[in-house]
Amino acid sequence: MSILVDEATQVIVQGITGRDGAFHTHQMIEYGTKVVGGVTPGKGGVKTEDGVPVFNSMSEAVAETGANTSVVYVPATFAADAVCEAADAAITLVVCITEGIPVQDMVKILPYLDSRGARMIGPNSPGIISPGKSKVGIMPGAIHRQGPVGVVSRSGTLTYEVVYHLSELGLGQSTCMGIGGDPIVGTNLLDALALFADDDQTDAVVLIGEIGGNDEEEAAAVIARNYPKKVAAFIAGRTAPPGKRMGHAGAIVTGGTGTAAEKIAAFEKAGVEVADTPADVARIMKGLLT
Amino acid sequence: MKIHEAHARKIFSDFGLPVPPSRMITSSAEARAATEEIPGPFVVKAQVLVGGRGKAGGVKLAGTPDEAVEKAETILGMEIKGITVDKVLIAHAVDIAHELYAGIIVDRRSRRPLMMVSPSGGIDIEEVARTTPEKILKIRIDPMWGLLPFQIRQMTSFLTDDREAAKQIGRALAALYQAFMGVDASLAEINPLVISPDRKVWAIDAKINIDDNGLIRRKSIAELRDESAEDPGEVEARSNGLSFVKLDGSIGCIVNGAGLAMATMDMIKHYGAEPANFLDIGGSSSPEKVLAAMRIILRDPNVKSILINIFGGITRCDDVASGIIEAKNELGIDVPLVVRLTGTNEEAAKKILAGTDLIPAETMDGGVKKAIEMAGS
Numbered sequence: 001m002s003i004l005v006d007e008a009t010q011v012i013v014q015g016i017t018g019r020d021g022a023f024h025t026h027q028m029i030e031y032g033t034k035v036v037g038g039v040t041p042g043k044g045g046v047k048t049e050d051g052v053p054v055f056n057s058m059s060e061a062v063a064e065t066g067a068n069t070s071v072v073y074v075p076a077t078f079a080a081d082a083v084c085e086a087a088d089a090a091i092t093l094v095v096c097i098t099e100g101i102p103v104q105d106m107v108k109i110l111p112y113l114d115s116r117g118a119r120m121i122g123p124n125s126p127g128i129i130s131p132g133k134s135k136v137g138i139m140p141g142a143i144h145r146q147g148p149v150g151v152v153s154r155s156g157t158l159t160y161e162v163v164y165h166l167s168e169l170g171l172g173q174s175t176c177m178g179i180g181g182d183p184i185v186g187t188n189l190l191d192a193l194a195l196f197a198d199d200d201q202t203d204a205v206v207l208i209g210e211i212g213g214n215d216e217e218e219a220a221a222v223i224a225r226n227y228p229k230k231v232a233a234f235i236a237g238r239t240a241p242p243g244k245r246m247g248h249a250g251a252i253v254t255g256g257t258g259t260a261a262e263k264i265a266a267f268e269k270a271g272v273e274v275a276d277t278p279a280d281v282a283r284i285m286k287g288l289l290t
Numbered sequence: 291m292k293i294h295e296a297h298a299r300k301i302f303s304d305f306g307l308p309v310p311p312s313r314m315i316t317s318s319a320e321a322r323a324a325t326e327e328i329p330g331p332f333v334v335k336a337q338v339l340v341g342g343r344g345k346a347g348g349v350k351l352a353g354t355p356d357e358a359v360e361k362a363e364t365i366l367g368m369e370i371k372g373i374t375v376d377k378v379l380i381a382h383a384v385d386i387a388h389e390l391y392a393g394i395i396v397d398r399r400s401r402r403p404l405m406m407v408s409p410s411g412g413i414d415i416e417e418v419a420r421t422t423p424e425k426i427l428k429i430r431i432d433p434m435w436g437l438l439p440f441q442i443r444q445m446t447s448f449l450t451d452d453r454e455a456a457k458q459i460g461r462a463l464a465a466l467y468q469a470f471m472g473v474d475a476s477l478a479e480i481n482p483l484v485i486s487p488d489r490k491v492w493a494i495d496a497k498i499n500i501d502d503n504g505l506i507r508r509k510s511i512a513e514l515r516d517e518s519a520e521d522p523g524e525v526e527a528r529s530n531g532l533s534f535v536k537l538d539g540s541i542g543c544i545v546n547g548a549g550l551a552m553a554t555m556d557m558i559k560h561y562g563a564e565p566a567n568f569l570d571i572g573g574s575s576s577p578e579k580v581l582a583a584m585r586i587i588l589r590d591p592n593v594k595s596i597l598i599n600i601f602g603g604i605t606r607c608d609d610v611a612s613g614i615i616e617a618k619n620e621l622g623i624d625v626p627l628v629v630r631l632t633g634t635n636e637e638a639a640k641k642i643l644a645g646t647d648l649i650p651a652e653t654m655d656g657g658v659k660k661a662i663e664m665a666g667s
Contacts, residue, residue, distance in 0.1 A: 020604070077506055099573075102474050102504040103396050107433045110401055126603065138573075140603050140633055155549020157601045160633065161654060164601075181548055182503075183398050210549055213398045236552035239537070239559045240568070247533040247548025247570040249503060250398075255416045260556075276560050278553055279655055 001201040002130035002175040003150070003192075004093055004119070009134040010067040012091070013038040014082045015074035016054055020097070024073065024138050026050055031141040033134045036065040058082075058089035069093040071127065071136050076100030079123065080109050087118035095136045096122030096186070103249070106184040113186065120186025124249065126156035126178035139163075139176070147172015148201060149285060150229070152192035153208035154181055154215075154248070158236060158278065162208060165282035171289065174201040181248025183212065189219040197228050204230040204288055206281055207272075209263055211237035212251045216263040224270035232284040233267045234275045235260045291500040292339040293514045296379045298496035302480070305469035307462055307493045312381030321362035324380040325355035332358040333494075336365045337377035339519045346370045351383060373519060384492045389482035390449050391415055391426075392463060394470045396501075403431040403470065405463065407445045411482035437467040450485065458491035459483070473511050474504025523567075523586045530582035532571055539564025540665050541658075542587040542596040542625075544580065546571050546605040554599050557654065563662040566593045573604040580613025584621060594665035595626045597657050602633025611639035614648065626664035630657035 011028070015021040016038025029035050029050050037053050044056030055061035058070070070086040072079055072094060079098040086094045094113070101123045113120050121128055127137010131144035143160060145167045153159040156178055163176055177192055179185050189207065196202045209216040216235065223231050238260040240246050242253040253259050264274045275281040296314035303309040313324035314337060325332065332355075336348030343349060348370050352358035358380055368375045389412035397404035408426045410418050418425055427448045429441045442463055446456040462483060470478040477499040484492050505512040517525045527534030533548065541558045545551035548570045555565035567587060571579050580598075587593055600610050610631060617623065630651040631639045643650070649664065651657030 076503065100503045100506065102507070103476060103501045104403075104433070104471060104474055104504065107396060107402060111432075111434065138604050143633075153549070155547060157545075157547030157603060157605075158549030158553050160601045160603060161550055161553070164632075184396065184401050208549070210552060215398075218399075234553075236549045236556060239555045239565060240552060241535065241537065244535045244568075245502075245533075246535060246552055246568055249501075251548060251552070277557055277655060279653070 001199050002133060003195040003199050004175065004177070005069065005128050005130050005134045005136050007133050009069050009136065010034045010036045010065065011136055012036065012058065012061045012065065012067045012070045013052070014058070014070050014072045014086065016040055016048060016052065017043050018073055021073035022048065025052060027141070028135055031135040033136060036067050037061045058085045058091065062089040062091065067091065069095065069136060072096040072098055074098060080105040083120060084109055084112050087113045087116040092118055094118055094120045095125065095127050096120060096180070097125060097127060097138055098122070099124040101182070103182065103184055106182065110184070110186060121177060122180040122185060124182045125180035126159065128175060128177040130175045131173050137178070143167055144176065145172035148174060148203035148289065150174050150196040150199065150202040150205040151176035151208070152189060152196070152205065153178050154210050154250070155208055155236065159208055161278045162206060162234065162281050165279045166206070166285065169282050169286050171282060171285055174199060181250055183250035189215045190222060193219055193222055193227065202229060204232070204285060206285060207231055207233045209233065209235045210248070210251050211240050211246065211253050211260050212258045214258065217266040220266035220270040220272065223272055230288040231272045232275060232281050232288060233272050234278060234281045235263045291502055291505065291515055293498055293500065294337045294339065294377065294516060295335065295496050296337055296377070297514045298498040301469055301473055301498060302465070302493055302496050305472060306465040307469065308458070308491055309493050309496065310382040310384055312379055314377055314379050315362060316377055318359060318363050321359045321378070321380060325358050328380060328382050330354060330358070331383045333381050333383040334358055334361040334365060335379045335381070336368060336370060336375040337379055338370050338373050338375055339516065340371045340373060343370050348375065376518065384484060384494060385486050386484045387487045388450070388485040390459070390484070391418070391481050392466055392483050393477065393479035393481065394466060395477050397430065400430050403433060403467070405429045405431060405437065405445070405467065407449055407463070409449050411484070415481065431467065437464055452485065452489060454489050455485045455491055462491055462493065473498065474501045474508050475499060476501040523589065526582070526586055527569070530579060532569060532579060532583055534586060535568040536590070537565050537567050538592065539566045540592050540594040541661050542566045542590065542593040544569050544571060544583045544587065544596065544598045546600050546602070550599065550601060554597065554654065554658065557658045558662065561658055561662055563665065566590055571605070577609055577613035577616055580610050581617045581620065584617035584623070588621060588623065593625060595628065595661045597661035598627065598629045598631070599654055599657055600631045600633070602631065602635065606635045607631040607633060607639035608635040608642060611642040615642060615646070618646070628657050628661040628664060630654060
């Protein structure tokens with residue numbers, strides 16, 4: 001088992017003929033992901049260098065391939081529309097890599113996705129990978145190993161850093177999910193914890209949070225209430241000054257809330273050890289699992 | 291993106307909010323001209339993008355045109371939190387019977403616009419939330435339906451017993467919501483929204499923050515950005531597609547990805563030093579971005595060493611390595627450079643950097659320790 005993506009995942013790449021879309025389609029196929037089609041409006045009817053058929057619309061792509069998942073690489077201006085198109089075509093998991101979707105678009109598309117029974121990961125996400133099964137996103141596949149640790153993160157490269165240390169210590173991963181660095185995302189930390197809680201392969205969860213919002217505090221409260229898996233955490237942004245956006249749209253301390261100190265205190269109160277460095281998370285996890 | 295009060299007032303006024311007449315001026319002559327157009331009495335307000343200007347003496351009342359010009363001259367050139375005031379707003383000052391608060395944000399928890407109103411206006415709303423939370427009413431808005439009439443009634447009856455004022459407040463709240471949505475705001479705030487003794491409602495202050503992601507479709511709003519009010523390094527970084535925040539320490543850092551960049555700063559602090567900056571070169575990074583990043587960091591005289599920490603995914607290590615070499619050749623770097631490159635095209639990067647005086651590090655921990663050690667020597 002694993003969560004959300006596995007061997008049965010069949011992927012349509014939205015924006016497959018763009019620079020990033022084409023590059024990562026190739027990378028995903030190399031990893032073993034079943035990429036069954038792509039969509040770029042107006043470019044349907046051809047095949048990519050990897051032999052993936054390109055369609056003009058998501059409804060056409062889904063009808064022809066039976067895909068259940070899509071990954072979105074289209075530019076920010078068109079990304080919200082692409083996500084809605086996927087949901088309307090009965091795609092159940094939409095992974096949005098695109099950064100820069102206006103927050104007011106997110107406010108509108110999430111109820112739309114709910115009404116069609118689709119889940120969104122992202123936007124501004126590195127994607128999701130179940131090692132050895134399927135990679136839907138842009139993370140380097142080679143650092144991952146299959147195993148019992150679930151990873152959920154608001155970040156991209158910081159997740160790679162942590163995963164690298166986990167794999168070095170022999171701790172493989174069930175699924176690693178980057179939920180995205182925006183203030184409003186389709187799948188948040190709480191959703192991810194709930195999914196990992198029900199997953200047989202996952203024995204423990206690494207949670208990588210950062211400044212901004214209150215998701216981590218709410219996650220800590222959930223963990224404190226008999227969460228069935230062991231959890232270790234890392235919080236980025238202890239040294240971030242207030243009122244400054246630290247790269248991610250959602251990474252900002254406002255009005256004295258959303259600080260790393262508050263989040264760390266919440267986890268410690270919930271009995272979750274918070275690592276001082278990315279390498280320490282892996283060491284803590286090793287301790288929890290042995 | 292923050293915009294000046296003068297611009298926020300214009301936006302509010304365009305969306306139908308009752309805003310007293312005002313002008314933004316940059317000189318004494320313009321101040322004089324403004325007082326000839328605007329009826330007195332006046333309020334004269336420094337236009338800076340930091341809070342606390344009132345306490346710093348940046349807001350003054352003036353009865354006559356002469357007094358207003360004199361106050362404007364005092365405020366122009368004044369320093370507020372290290373920023374020199376070069377723009378001043380002169381507005382008609384209305385008489386105040388009651389001060390209310392109205393604001394709207396995108397609420398992360400409910401994933402919806404959230405309007406907040408309070409009968410305790412004119413003071414910091416976070417202070418009200420801390421001391422008298424019962425004096426704030428929060429209304430979550432369904433973006434598909436917008437602000438509904440019953441929600442407006444809930445808020446107006448919470449704010450006042452005066453039915454004439456309530457009607458005007460209701461129209462103002464509806465306009466506030468339209469303005470918020472209409473400019474892709476992440477925050478729109480009127481503090482205070484006032485009722486005058488003759489029972490007229492006025493927005494006498496205006497604050498709007500724009501969602502940076504919304505600027506792609508708000509060209510006219512994007513032009514309101516005041517780069518003179520920002521750190522020059524941050525302006526230069528943005529124009530090069532970098533994300534940069536200046537800090538006070540001595541270890542410069544160049545990192546790919548916001549989370550890893552924050553974690554790098556935190557680790558510098560963890561091992562006993564202070565980071566000089568936050569800098570994320572972003573995803574598909576070109577050598578040019580690395581060069582720009584290096585130029586911005588080297589301008590800070592506090593920087594004693596620079597750590598480059600890259601975990602290549604989309605970012606290719608060889609691109610970064612080429613950028614480092616270019617920067618070395620063009621900029622004449624005289625501080626130690628510690629380089630940690632791992633991930634995509636790592637081997638190619640190592641070949642590019644072989645034989646240089648760059649200090650290699652295998653791990654993030656090792657790189658941070660090395661950069662701190664080099665800064666101290």
